[in-house]
Amino acid sequence: MRVLITGGAGFIGKKLAARLLERRKLLERELTHLTLFDVGHAEGVPADPSLHIATGDITRPGVLFDLLRPGYDAIFHLAAVVSGAAEADVDLGYAVNLDGTRHLLDAVRAFGGKPRLVFASSVAVFGGDMPDVIADDTHLTPQTSYGTQKAVGELLVADHHRKGFVDGRSFRLPTIVVRPGKPNRAASTWASSIFREPLAGQEAVCPVADTTAMYILSPRRVVDALVHGMELPSEALGMTRSLTLPGRTYSVAEMVAALERVAGKAVTARIRWEPDAPIRKIVAGWPQRFSTPRAEKLGFAADEDLDGIVHQHIDDELGGRFVR
Amino acid sequence: MRVLITGGAGFIGKKLAARLLERRKLLERELTHLTLFDVGHAEGVPADPSLHIATGDITRPGVLFDLLRPGYDAIFHLAAVVSGAAEADVDLGYAVNLDGTRHLLDAVRAFGGKPRLVFASSVAVFGGDMPDVIADDTHLTPQTSYGTQKAVGELLVADHHRKGFVDGRSFRLPTIVVRPGKPNRAASTWASSIFREPLAGQEAVCPVADTTAMYILSPRRVVDALVHGMELPSEALGMTRSLTLPGRTYSVAEMVAALERVAGKAVTARIRWEPDAPIRKIVAGWPQRFSTPRAEKLGFAADEDLDGIVHQHIDDELGGRFVR
Numbered sequence: 001m002r003v004l005i006t007g008g009a010g011f012i013g014k015k016l017a018a019r020l021l022e023r024r025k026l027l028e029r030e031l032t033h034l035t036l037f038d039v040g041h042a043e044g045v046p047a048d049p050s051l052h053i054a055t056g057d058i059t060r061p062g063v064l065f066d067l068l069r070p071g072y073d074a075i076f077h078l079a080a081v082v083s084g085a086a087e088a089d090v091d092l093g094y095a096v097n098l099d100g101t102r103h104l105l106d107a108v109r110a111f112g113g114k115p116r117l118v119f120a121s122s123v124a125v126f127g128g129d130m131p132d133v134i135a136d137d138t139h140l141t142p143q144t145s146y147g148t149q150k151a152v153g154e155l156l157v158a159d160h161h162r163k164g165f166v167d168g169r170s171f172r173l174p175t176i177v178v179r180p181g182k183p184n185r186a187a188s189t190w191a192s193s194i195f196r197e198p199l200a201g202q203e204a205v206c207p208v209a210d211t212t213a214m215y216i217l218s219p220r221r222v223v224d225a226l227v228h229g230m231e232l233p234s235e236a237l238g239m240t241r242s243l244t245l246p247g248r249t250y251s252v253a254e255m256v257a258a259l260e261r262v263a264g265k266a267v268t269a270r271i272r273w274e275p276d277a278p279i280r281k282i283v284a285g286w287p288q289r290f291s292t293p294r295a296e297k298l299g300f301a302a303d304e305d306l307d308g309i310v311h312q313h314i315d316d317e318l319g320g321r322f323v324r
Numbered sequence: 325m326r327v328l329i330t331g332g333a334g335f336i337g338k339k340l341a342a343r344l345l346e347r348r349k350l351l352e353r354e355l356t357h358l359t360l361f362d363v364g365h366a367e368g369v370p371a372d373p374s375l376h377i378a379t380g381d382i383t384r385p386g387v388l389f390d391l392l393r394p395g396y397d398a399i400f401h402l403a404a405v406v407s408g409a410a411e412a413d414v415d416l417g418y419a420v421n422l423d424g425t426r427h428l429l430d431a432v433r434a435f436g437g438k439p440r441l442v443f444a445s446s447v448a449v450f451g452g453d454m455p456d457v458i459a460d461d462t463h464l465t466p467q468t469s470y471g472t473q474k475a476v477g478e479l480l481v482a483d484h485h486r487k488g489f490v491d492g493r494s495f496r497l498p499t500i501v502v503r504p505g506k507p508n509r510a511a512s513t514w515a516s517s518i519f520r521e522p523l524a525g526q527e528a529v530c531p532v533a534d535t536t537a538m539y540i541l542s543p544r545r546v547v548d549a550l551v552h553g554m555e556l557p558s559e560a561l562g563m564t565r566s567l568t569l570p571g572r573t574y575s576v577a578e579m580v581a582a583l584e585r586v587a588g589k590a591v592t593a594r595i596r597w598e599p600d601a602p603i604r605k606i607v608a609g610w611p612q613r614f615s616t617p618r619a620e621k622l623g624f625a626a627d628e629d630l631d632g633i634v635h636q637h638i639d640d641e642l643g644g645r646f647v648r
Contacts, residue, residue: 090433090487094426102418109414128563139463141482141564148483152476158465159472163414239452240465 001029002071006058006104007078008036011180012120012222014045016076019223021048026074027116027231037067038079058100061107068107071115074230077104077153078120083146084185090145097149105156109165117157118230119170123215123244125151126287134287136243136294143285158241169237171229171300174217174247174290177255178313187282191216194252195259195313198270201323207276210253213288217247217302218309219316225300236298246292246302258306262314263322325353326395330382330428331402332360335504336444336546338369340400343547345372350398351440351555361391362403382424385431392431395439398554401428401477402444407470408509414469421473429480433489441481442554443494447539447568449475450611458611460567460618467609482565493561495553495624498541498571498614501579502637511606515540518576519583519637522594525647531600534577537612541571541626542633543640549624560622570616570626582630586638587646 003026007013017036024031036042037054045051056063058079079100080086086093101119108115126134127143140151154170161168179192190206191214197204217225225245237243250258260268292300303309314322327350331337341360348355360366361378369375380387382403403424404410410417425443432439450458451467464475478494485492503516514530515538521528541549549569561567574582584592616624627633638646 137463139461140479142479143486143563145483145487148479151479155464155466155472155475155479159469162467163469239467 001026001031001073002033002035003031003074003076004035004037004067004072005076005078006037006100007080007120008053009038009040009042010078012176012219012226013038013076013078014042015219015223016078016226017042017045017051019227021046021051023227026227029073035067035072058103059095061103064100064103064107065110068104068111071111071113073113074116074118075104075108076118076120076226076230077101080120080146080149082184082186083124083144084187086146086149087144088185093145093149097146098152101153101156105160105166109160114164114167116230117166117168118226119153119157119168120226121150121154121170121172121242122147123172123174123287123290125154125172127285130287132289134244134290136292154242161241167234168241169229169232170242171225172242172244173222173225174215174245176219176222177214177216177309178317179219180313180317187279188214190279191255194255194271195310196317198259198267199263199310199314199318199322201270203270203272205272205274206252207274207279208252208283209275209280210256210273211251212280212283213249213251214255214286215247215249215288215290216309217245218312220312221301221303228299232298243295243298244290244292246295246300247290248302249289250306255306258310262307262310264324266324267322325350325355325397326357326359327355327398327400328359328361328391328396329400329402330361330424331404331444332377333362333364333366334402336500336543336550337362337400337402338366339543339547340402340550341366341369341375343551345370345375347551350551353397359391359396382427383419385427388424388427388431389434392428392435395435395437397437398440398442399428399432400442400444400550400554401425404444404470404473406508406510407448407468408511410470410473411468412509417469417473421470422476425477425480429484429490433484438488438491440554441490441492442550443477443481443492444550445474445478445494445496445566446471447496447498447611447614449478449496451609454611456613458568458614460616478566485565491558492565493553493556494566495549496566496568497546497549498539498569500543500546501538501540501633502641503543504637504641511603512538514603515579518579518595519634520641522583522591523587523634523638523642523646525594527594527596529596529598530576531598531603532576532607533599533604534580534597535575536604536607537573537575538579539571539573539612539614540633541569542636544636545625545627552623556622567619567622568614568616570619570624571614572626573613574630579630582634586631586634588648590648591646
């Protein structure tokens with residue numbers, strides 16, 4: 001079983017790689033080869049004879065053709081520039097997020113073999129004039145270039161699936177909390193910062209009101225979903241190849257309360273409330289509540305509670321300890 | 325007022341050009357320059373000092389940059405390969421229908437001026453697991469590459485509108501009946517043939533059952549809609565830049581009955597009923613019934629009846645006479 005992860009140097013790519021190397025199996029076959037592809041070298045991944053690191057520019061078709069030529073049985077397509085970057089640099093966003101996906105699908109088609117493909121889409125495909133609760137059949141009206149490019153990717157995956165070039169499926173990821181690492185250019189970056197920085201003894205800035213609600217999923221559950229989504233029989237998804245992953249909606253106040261329950265008041269005192277009008281405006285345009293019966297029926301699951309999400313971050317990223 | 329029509333050698337492009345030259349005004353400004361762009365030379369268009377014919381390959385970005393460099397105030401983007409061709413030749417369909425739209429929007433962005441843009445989308449963006457009646461907010465689940473490419477075009481137009489590069493709006497065209505000319509590679513080509521060929525004294529083949537229903541609009545009404553859609557104030561469309569044009573759903577039996585009422589039994593006797601399983605299967609997957617309150621509120625209108633559609637064809641294409 002040969003597996004490719006694009007965006008393999010990103011935090012989800014690396015966590016997914018670690019999970020696959022731990023399982024040693026995918027689709028009931030032995031994992032013999034796992035390639036992590038990204039624009040930069042994947043750092044901090046376990047040394048493993050079946051693990052291969054590849055670097056290259058996804059915006060260049062030749063790079064993808066070279067990458068795909070050896071053939072893969074399963075592809076996780078996670079590579080993307082994040083929302084803030086895609087919004088600021090229109091050319092870069094379209095080149096990586098749209099053309100990159102085109103190149104990948106063109107290469108898959110060129111070399112045949114009909115691999116399975118999991119495309120990481122995003123709840124950013126929703127926006128604008130939305131119902132109060134986003135349902136499985138709500139139409140896609142993205143209000144960011146990133147959301148537009150993810151919506152286009154879903155359409156391309158579905159068309160290439162229908163034509164028999166790939167066994168494709170697209171899963172819309174909620175905002176991932178707690179994302180490890182540093183703040184990035186996503187307008188949602190504070191949703192992880194308010195947990196991550198205080199637990200590390202640093203100050204975090206929260207630019208939104210504590211009544212702001214976010215639809216979130218933890219890193220472990222995202223990796224669960226990607227693997228589960230890859231292993232779902234194709235028929236389970238039928239003609240509609242996209243679905244929104246189950247998450248849970250919490251207010252910022254609930255997030256801070258969970259952090260306080262787990263880590264104490266000294267930790268939450270490190271959150272500085274500093275309203276930022278442009279960020280509030282972007283976040284206010286995001287969908288907050290979802291109904292995902294289709295995904296739940298197919299065995300996808302949200303985190304059970306916020307406290308568990310805080311504990312998961314402390315266990316997985318901080319070696320079980322935090323700065324009190 | 326400088327106006328560009330891509331796909332200007334196609335039958336809608338030419339009818340739209342004739343209408344604009346007749347009106348001499350668009351958006352309350354005098355029409356001074358009208359360019360018809362297509363891969364082939366537009367034939368049979370009125371000689372007019374303000375009319376310019378341009379040819380070129382829309383799949384090559386440089387061609388679109390050269391075309392757009394002089395600047396346009398209003399662009400009708402009709403250029404596309406039809407459904408049958410896009411399905412048979414995956415590369416051609418994506419190159420013309422997706423990359424062509426990208427190149428046009430890139431060129432618009434490069435040269436600024438924020439022109440108005442009307443994108444001709446299609447009801448082929450719907451398909452698969454659909455509700456019985458397609459509503460204004462039904463999600464797009466195309467089951468053809470053509471429908472996929474049109475859905476992607478809508479997303480691109482909406483994103484470029486939101487970013488302020490263009491004042492964009494996308495209108496989903498019903499099947500156009502009666503299309504003049506010869507049968508083409510569209511799986512719906514029979515819907516025009518069953519009127520057009522018998523009225524011209526020729527035999528037509530109907531590959532579907534007479535209970536088959538189609539959602540249709542006449543050429544005149546399509547041109548009305550494109551002009552009306554161009555002239556709608558931007559605010560009228562709000563955040564959702566796409567809408568389905570109102571049409572009417574008729575069964576093949578109703579179409580044949582109308583042809584008989586207008587032209588007589590000798591004409592309808594020229595329809596040969598010859599079931600074609602692959603075409604029936606494609607057509608069975610198409611949406612048949614639509615509810616379009618948003619477009620109706622904005623002043624778009626369907627044809628009043630089928631008899632009028634038959635008369636329109638006889639008047640506009642046959643000089644008022646048909647072969648009895």
